Amino acid sequence: MFFYLAFIASGSLGSLIASTQFISSLIKQNPSTDLGETLKSLAIDLAAVALFSFLYSREDSAKKAQLARLSREEGLGNLRGGGAAGGGGGAGEFVAEAFRRSREFAERLVERGVVVVGFATDGESVGFEFGEGEEKLRRLWQLGPVNVPDWAMWLDEQKKLANVPPESPVYISLRMDGRVRGSGVGYPPWNAFVAQLPPVKGLWSGLLDGMDGRVL
Missing domain, CATH: 1.10.287 (Helix Hairpins)
Structure with missing residues (x-):
């Protein structure tokens, strides 16, 4: 320059x-x-x-x-998830539907190292019902947000930057190195994650696990 x-x-x-x-x-x-x-x-x-x-x-x-991407990832990196399963990226009903849609992909998503940190922006408590033999689904949805106000503030900022209405449900996908690999409005594309991400065991295991090269 x-x-x-x-x-x-x-x-x-x-x-x-x-x-x-x-x-x-x-x-x-x-x-x-x-x-x-x-x-x-x-x-x-x-x-x-x-x-x-x-x-x-x-x-x-x-x-x-x-710089905007680094700032976004730095802010996201300061957020924490833990404990039991929480919400998603929108209202409680959206989170519940995202949970249902992930059911058929749960095993393959877990094999690819995917973990969901759910966050219901309307504050609604979402209870997930796990059937018998759905241990992989339970592992997939095992995390929830810690310090909800920080999550809400960060998400509101991102929606403003992207000109997304505040009430719109969204998803954000991260690589294992913490960088943002994708985001969008609506339900997470579970089938696309399965198709794009390599398994973290066997032939594809190693330093590049879960990193398919996509960075936004």
Whole structure:
């Protein structure tokens, strides 16, 4: 970005000099001045200024997006989950439905290291009913939010940044290294998680467990 600014400054100075020479030649009608070369030099300088201004703007936007992502992940990293299962990313009824939809994928999700931290934004207490033989489902929904006001504040901020209505239910998916890999409005795409994430045992086990390379 420093070099972009240097090139912009150099091009601007060159444009100023070329413009001055061109105007001076027109006023004095000095035939000794090659107007064609002056115009060519001016065009090159202006093109350089435009190009490096565009590159600088693009780099600055990427930098701001990176800082926003880091800030989001830092805030999320300060949140804590634990204890028994809680809610989801919306009202209690949404959380309960998300729980029901995860039932058929529970075993494969647990094999991929997925754990749900549920949070019901309306404060409704959601009770999950686990049937016989649904130990994997119980492990999947074993966590709930700790310090609910912090979770609510962080979630409200993210919805404002994304222009999502406050009442809309949302989900956020993290990689095992804590980075955000996806988010959206509505129910978590359990089937997509199963398709995208590798199992954390067997052939795919190791340092990259649960990290499919997707980072937003």
